[in-house]
Amino acid sequence: MSPRNAARIAYLILIYGFLYLPILVLIVYSFNDAKYSLEWRGMTWAWYRNLFDDPDLLRAALNSVLIAALSATVATGIGALAAVALYRYEFFGKPLLQSLIFVLMMTPDIVMGIALLILFASLSLPLGFWTLLLAHITFNIPFVVVTVSSRISGFDRHLLEAAQDLGATEFQTVRRIVLPLLMPAVAAGWLLSFTLSMDDVMVSFFVTGPTFEILPLRIYSMVRLGVTPEINALCTIMLGVTLILILIAQLLLREKT
Amino acid sequence: MRRKAQGHPVPMRIREPFKLLAVGAIYFWLTAFALLPNLLVVIASVLERGSDEFVAFAFTLDSYRRLLDPLYLGVLLDSLGLAAATTALCLLLGYPFAYLLTRMPVRWRPVLLLLVIIPFWTSSLVRTYAMVILLQTNGWLNQILLGLGLIAEPLELLYTEPAVIAGMLYALLPFMILPLYAALEKLDRRLIEAARDLGAGWITIFRRIILPLTLPGVVAGCMLTFLPGLGMFYVADLLGGAKTMLVGNLIRDQFLSARDWPFGAAASVLLTGLMGLLLWAYYLSSRRAGRGALP
Numbered sequence: 086m087s088p089r090n091a092a093r094i095a096y097l098i099l100i101y102g103f104l105y106l107p108i109l110v111l112i113v114y115s116f117n118d119a120k121y122s123l124e125w126r127g128m129t130w131a132w133y134r135n136l137f138d139d140p141d142l143l144r145a146a147l148n149s150v151l152i153a154a155l156s157a158t159v160a161t162g163i164g165a166l167a168a169v170a171l172y173r174y175e176f177f178g179k180p181l182l183q184s185l186i187f188v189l190m191m192t193p194d195i196v197m198g199i200a201l202l203i204l205f206a207s208l209s210l211p212l213g214f215w216t217l218l219l220a221h222i223t224f225n226i227p228f229v230v231v232t233v234s235s236r237i238s239g240f241d242r243h244l245l246e247a248a249q250d251l252g253a254t255e256f257q258t259v260r261r262i263v264l265p266l267l268m269p270a271v272a273a274g275w276l277l278s279f280t281l282s283m284d285d286v287m288v289s290f291f292v293t294g295p296t297f298e299i300l301p302l303r304i305y306s307m308v309r310l311g312v313t314p315e316i317n318a319l320c321t322i323m324l325g326v327t328l329i330l331i332l333i334a335q336l337l338l339r340e341k342t
Numbered sequence: 343m344r345r346k347a348q349g350h351p352v353p354m355r356i357r358e359p360f361k362l363l364a365v366g367a368i369y370f371w372l373t374a375f376a377l378l379p380n381l382l383v384v385i386a387s388v389l390e391r392g393s394d395e396f397v398a399f400a401f402t403l404d405s406y407r408r409l410l411d412p413l414y415l416g417v418l419l420d421s422l423g424l425a426a427a428t429t430a431l432c433l434l435l436g437y438p439f440a441y442l443l444t445r446m447p448v449r450w451r452p453v454l455l456l457l458v459i460i461p462f463w464t465s466s467l468v469r470t471y472a473m474v475i476l477l478q479t480n481g482w483l484n485q486i487l488l489g490l491g492l493i494a495e496p497l498e499l500l501y502t503e504p505a506v507i508a509g510m511l512y513a514l515l516p517f518m519i520l521p522l523y524a525a526l527e528k529l530d531r532r533l534i535e536a537a538r539d540l541g542a543g544w545i546t547i548f549r550r551i552i553l554p555l556t557l558p559g560v561v562a563g564c565m566l567t568f569l570p571g572l573g574m575f576y577v578a579d580l581l582g583g584a585k586t587m588l589v590g591n592l593i594r595d596q597f598l599s600a601r602d603w604p605f606g607a608a609a610s611v612l613l614t615g616l617m618g619l620l621l622w623a624y625y626l627s628s629r630r631a632g633r634g635a636l637p
Contacts, residue, residue, distance in 0.1 A: 093442050097454070100439045100515075104461050107472035107512065110482055114475065123485060167368035176365050182372070189376050191565060191617060195573035195590050196610050199597055200379035203386055203607065206396060223375040226368070255360045277463065284465035286576060287590075291597065301467055305576060308471050312478065320468040327464045335456060 108324060115317035132318035142303060142319075149283055149300040152214075156221035157278035163222070164229025165271050169263060171230070172237045173245075190227035194287035197224060202291040212294035220292040221282045228281060229274035232338070236270035269337040276334040280327050380614070387607035396603040405608035414592065418612075421588040424503065425571030428510040432518035432567045433560065435511075440522035444529075455523065462516035470577050473509045474500065477581070501583035509581040510571050517570070518563040525559025526552075558628035565620040572613060589613060 118129035136142060170176070171183065189197075201223065205216045244266075248258045264271070286301045293299060300323070307316050387405055392398040408414060443454055461469065476482050477499040484496040499505055529552065537547045553560075573590035589609060596606030 093445070096438065097442055097446075100435060101457060103512070104458070104515065107476045108461075108464075108469065111468075111472040111475055123480060123482070163367045163371055166364040170361065170364035170368065174361050174365065176361070178369075182368065185372050185376065186368075188617075188621065189372065191569070191621065193569040193573045193613055193617065195575070195593055196380075196383075196613050196617075199593060199606060199610050200383045201375065202597065203382045203603070204375070204379040207382060219375060223371070226371060230368075259360060280463055284463075284467070286465075286467045287573070290594070301465065304471075305467060308467070308474070308580060312471075312475055316471065317475075320465075320471055323465055323468050328460060331460055331463050332456075335459065339452070 111317055112321045112324070115314060115321040117314065120314060132314040133322075135315050136318055136322075141298070142300075145298045145300045145303040148214075148297060152217055152221055152299060153279045153282035156218055156225055156282050157275045159218075160222045160225035160278050161229050161271060161275045164226045164274060165233050165267065167226070168230050168233035168237055169259065169267075171234065172240070186227045186230050189223075190231065194224075194285070198288040198291035201288065205292060211296075212292060213297040217289060217293045217297060217299070220288050221285065224285070224288055225278035225281055228277055229271075232274040232277060233267060233270045236267060236338070240266065273334040273337040276330045276337075280330045284323070284327065383607045383610055383614075386604055387611050389604050391602050391604050396601070402604075405604045408605060409608055409612065417587050417592055418589060420586075421572055421590075421592075424506060424510070424586070424588065425568050428507050428514060428571045429518075429564050429568045431507070431511050432515050433564065436515060436518040436522055436563065437560075440519050440526050443519075443523055444526045458516050458519050458523070462520060466513040466574070467576055469513055470509050470574075470580050473505075473512050474580055477505055477508070500581060501585060503582065503586055506578055506582040506586050509577045510567075510574060513574065513577060514567040514570060517566040521559045521562040521566065522556065523559075525556040525562075529555055555631050558624060558631050561620065561624040561627050565617070565624065568620070569613065569617055572616070 114123075115132055116128050116130075117125055118131070119126040167182075167186070171179065198220075201216070201220045202212075205212060205219075210216055244262055245258055248262050253261070284301060286305055289299055289302055290305075293302065304316065304319060304323070307313070307319075386397055388401055388403060389397040390400045390402050390404070409418065443451065443458075446454055478484070479496045479498060479500065481499075483499060484493075487493045488496065533551050533555075534547055537551055542550070572588060573593075575588055575590035575594050578586045578588045578591050589612075593606045593609045593613075596602045596609070600606075
């Protein structure tokens with residue numbers, strides 16, 4: 086290997102190290118059998134067991150999964166339809182809609198959080214399950230549109246024309262041809278939405294109330310009090326779940342049409 | 343009724359219900375939950391603070407004037423400085439990294455890219471917390487520095503501005519790398535070879551070819567790091583303690599403790615304005631890069 090290549094690889098390793106080292110330390114310490122020490126005192130599952138003995142925590146986790154699954158499902162429905170519409174049709178305000186989706190994706194979370202808070206307050210909606218669900222659907226939609234659109238752009242238009250020549254209605258064309266071809270991207274969009282929703286702190290912070298606690302906000306309030314092995318364990322679980330979903334989503338997207 | 347140029351003579355009528363559903367759903371959602379809320383923020387920002395309601399319905403520009411109050415202006419400038427430093431570091435570290443990724447053997451690239459995508463999607467709160475563990479007084483970094491004999495006693499790394507920058511850098515670096523990679527991957531290598539054949543040095547090639555053509559990626563990356571860098575209040579809370587305040591902390595406090603919604607809304611309008619500027623820069627740079635590219 087030439088010295089130049091060695092330097093390049095060393096730089097890559099350095100950045101990957103920066104990205105992964107803190108996470109690895111966190112994961113390793115979630116198994117360390119010592120409450121305050123940095124020294125390795127052997128492997129334990131104790132911190133994980135403690136998590137499962139905490140009913141409030143379990144409830145928050147269930148709430149998070151519920152919101153993530155529901156918001157991902159609705160957002161995938163609306164987002165996939167929107168991607169199909171943007172590909173298939175010309176309609177009034179199409180460029181405006183496209184830029185709105187782009188802007189929504191770029192909007193800082195805090196801006197979206199307070200905008201939705203002000204909306205819900207002016208509608209006098211009590212903050213909790215419903216407001217949280219509406220907010221999560223909103224920030225998930227653009228990611229589904231982008232994921233599905235990137236797949237659609239590689240589409241063979243002739244398939245659709247053939248279907249219509251054979252007398253298929255628009256609904257039949259979409260259901261029998263467009264959707265099956267899009268299925269991997271739709272599934273990937275759902276998975277990515279699910280992880281976004283599971284991990285969101287900023288928007289949720291503003292739009293949920295004390296009656297409906299979710300996992301990231303619970304973690305946030307725990308973390309503010311300091312580092313404990315239980316939080317290490319909880320964060321490791323969160324990382325693990327995200328990792329699995331991302332890997333599946335990436336596999337689905339990689340598969341060629 | 344319009345028909346697409348290459349469309350087949352299928353009666354448009356049967357298309358209508360499905361089209362109406364697909365277009366209507368997204369239109370409704372974005373109007374109700376994106377346009378309307380942001381309009382309400384702008385309205386709230388020019389209203390007076392209410393005593394029992396959150397806002398009182400009287401027009402005033404007072405909230406914007408208060409953003410220029412030395413106290414808040416200081417927070418604003420500090421926060422802009424931190425976000426700018428983070429963005430600059432992300433760009434400095436991310437650009438060569440993204441470039442090297444595009445020069446790696448094709449069979450390795452998917453895996454290497456996946457290793458950037460994974461942190462992109464993982465919770466930035468969890469990753470910020472990982473940074474806390476690393477920087478604690480009795481944490482890893484201090485142990486390593488002590489072990490190497492570089493320092494005599496543990497440093498106070500947490501609750502400093504560098505800690506906040508490190509945390510934001512850690513949370514946001516993938517958001518810089520991915521758009522840069524996308525832009526660099528599209529770069530036509532033949533342009534570089536042609537320039538080299540014509541005798542251009544590396545600096546000229548970078549300045550005249552690579553940078554202008556990847557500028558949209560640079561602007562997109564800066565937007566994705568700079569704006570969150572202003573807003574991520576939990577990074578400031580966990581790594582900066584009470585000493586560091588970002589625009590995000592300021593806005594949050596107006597809505598949660600100070601109960602001054604018009605002021606919080608005005609600060610948020612300011613962020614939206616910054617986003618508008620960056621989006622405009624993105625639009626300009628992609629138009630320029632598009633014009634410069636080979637057909």
